Amino acid sequence: MKTLRVSQPFGATAVEVQPLARRRPSLGGLRVAILDNSKPNADVLLGRVAELLVERAGAGPVAVWRKPGSSHPATVIDEVAAAADVALTGSAD
Amino acid sequence: MPVAVLGTDAFVSLGQAAARALGMPHLQLKTVPHPIGGIDPKVVRAKAETIVDRVIAALTRDPATPTTAAPEAAVVVDAPADLDAFQDFAVAEGWSDGLPVLPPTEERVARLLGHLAQRRDEVVATLAPRRGIATLEAIAVNAALAGALPEHLPVIVAAVRAVAEPRFNLYAIQTTTHPCTPLLIVNGPLGRRLGISGGANALGQGHRANAVIGRGLRLCLQNVGGARPGREDRATLGHGGKFSYCLAENEAESPWPSLHVERGFGAGESCVTVCGAEAPHNVNDHGSTTAEALCLALAGTAATTGSNNVYLGGEPLVILGPEHAATLAASGWSKADVRRALWERARVRLERFSRENRERFAVIDPARFKDRPLTDEVALCTDAMDIMVIVAGGPGKHSAVVPTFGATRSVTVLIE
Numbered sequence: 001m002k003t004l005r006v007s008q009p010f011g012a013t014a015v016e017v018q019p020l021a022r023r024r025p026s027l028g029g030l031r032v033a034i035l036d037n038s039k040p041n042a043d044v045l046l047g048r049v050a051e052l053l054v055e056r057a058g059a060g061p062v063a064v065w066r067k068p069g070s071s072h073p074a075t076v077i078d079e080v081a082a083a084a085d086v087a088l089t090g091s092a093d
Numbered sequence: 094m095p096v097a098v099l100g101t102d103a104f105v106s107l108g109q110a111a112a113r114a115l116g117m118p119h120l121q122l123k124t125v126p127h128p129i130g131g132i133d134p135k136v137v138r139a140k141a142e143t144i145v146d147r148v149i150a151a152l153t154r155d156p157a158t159p160t161t162a163a164p165e166a167a168v169v170v171d172a173p174a175d176l177d178a179f180q181d182f183a184v185a186e187g188w189s190d191g192l193p194v195l196p197p198t199e200e201r202v203a204r205l206l207g208h209l210a211q212r213r214d215e216v217v218a219t220l221a222p223r224r225g226i227a228t229l230e231a232i233a234v235n236a237a238l239a240g241a242l243p244e245h246l247p248v249i250v251a252a253v254r255a256v257a258e259p260r261f262n263l264y265a266i267q268t269t270t271h272p273c274t275p276l277l278i279v280n281g282p283l284g285r286r287l288g289i290s291g292g293a294n295a296l297g298q299g300h301r302a303n304a305v306i307g308r309g310l311r312l313c314l315q316n317v318g319g320a321r322p323g324r325e326d327r328a329t330l331g332h333g334g335k336f337s338y339c340l341a342e343n344e345a346e347s348p349w350p351s352l353h354v355e356r357g358f359g360a361g362e363s364c365v366t367v368c369g370a371e372a373p374h375n376v377n378d379h380g381s382t383t384a385e386a387l388c389l390a391l392a393g394t395a396a397t398t399g400s401n402n403v404y405l406g407g408e409p410l411v412i413l414g415p416e417h418a419a420t421l422a423a424s425g426w427s428k429a430d431v432r433r434a435l436w437e438r439a440r441v442r443l444e445r446f447s448r449e450n451r452e453r454f455a456v457i458d459p460a461r462f463k464d465r466p467l468t469d470e471v472a473l474c475t476d477a478m479d480i481m482v483i484v485a486g487g488p489g490k491h492s493a494v495v496p497t498f499g500a501t502r503s504v505t506v507l508i509e
Contacts, residue, residue, distance in 0.1 A: 011231030040130035048141035071500035090099030
């Protein structure tokens with residue numbers, strides 16, 4: 001087969017691999033943050049998972065932050081990080 | 094802090110792409126079956142039960158950190174020389190939009206770059222969601238695929254620069270389920286020189302410059318930005334403008350200052366404006382002979398319950414055909430008068446929104462939706478002066494209303 005030399009159209013990315021925060025050995029007594037993006041029923045899914053973390057894994061108090069809309073980044077991340085030990089978030093319809 | 098990220102299985106490809114772009118390909122996403130929105134909350138609670146053990150694991154077990162990101166693909170590759178076989182190759186490699194593309198050979202890319210070849214590694218922008226680096230060369234490769242000519246490249250480069258401005262909110266535009274895509278509006282003498290149509294059928298087929306410039310940007314967004322249809326690009330339906338969406342303003346037949354002049358540029362300068370836009374909705378009015386009368390049809394078309402602008406704000410676009418623009422101007426109306434009149438008349442009664450939607454919109458925009466009587470009305474967007482008005486098209490009594498994504502602002506840049 002006759003071939004052509006062509007440039008692939010993707011270019012490089014600006015990505016560097018980051019370590020994740022150390023996971024916690026247990027959730028016992030830990031403060032749980034919910035960052036809700038206000039998509040319909042996101043609060044229901046995240047809220048029920050948080051309740052179950054309390055029931056099944058002994059997690060501590062649950063606090064909720066809500067973004068007014070899903071299409072902009074959260075502005076409360078530092079506040080959440082200062083006020084909780086672990087967080088639940090997500091995005092979907 | 095340890096974070097567990099939840100979603101639905103239909104969105105996992107977008108979640109994984111977001112994690113990769115943040116340098117966290119090892120972040121595990123915990124998914125439930127799609128959907129969670131628009132269904133009984135009891136079912137959502139039941140779905141939560143099915144993932145709680147995986148969420149506990151995600152918060153208590155360290156995943157291995159990969160040593161490096163995924164290796165970059167080769168920059169130059171062999172592809173079939175036969176043009177039909179090349180299409181199969183381009184589709185399989187994810188380079189194509191489905192229409193035939195032209196091979197981006199080194200010769201064609203060099204021809205497109207011309208004197209810019211010495212600056213080929215210059216970074217124009219970083220494009221979401223992939224955080225792909227749009228160098229002049231990467232843009233030229235996509236322009237080559239699109240069939241653009243060297244003189245079209247500066248418009249595509251300017252459009253890439255414009256969509257990457259933070260206020261455009263490219264990440265959301267690229268990944269939303271909404272059908273929006275950047276509409277390119279070209280102003281100034283360069284558009285006329287390149288033959289970018291702002292006349293008859295300007296948003297339709299038949300204009301090479303419109304077609305390849307809009308397509309060149311779209312292929313940059315898909316390939317460099319990494320918004321692949323059905324994967325990171327989550328558009329439920331999309332629209333035809335996602336192949337190419339570009340026109341010039343018909344400055345010669347506009348009775349008013351053009352868009353770029355309104356935004357502080359000189360009439361002799363050439364600019365491109367990007368706006369995250371839906372498909373155009375036609376406004377047919379063959380009868381009205383005054384501005385007041387014509388405004389009824391324009392406002393009636395713009396006031397809809399399913400538009401993002403009605404609850405997110407942003408800048409709905411009105412494209413006036415030259416004959417409609419002349420009717421408005423003959424009544425003594427300025428562009429600002431058109432905006433004010435539309436904003437006052439393009440209104441939706443709150444009772445026309447479902448209770449669920451009113452509750453949702455009240456969280457997003459309490460001033461307009463919270464605790465208001467159902468007989469109150471909301472305007473098509475938050476502020477009259479947010480309505481964009483341009484003149485384009487050929488002879489005929491038609492205009493178009495183009496709702497936008499809402500959570501975005503249009504951006505006008507100089508074409509260099």
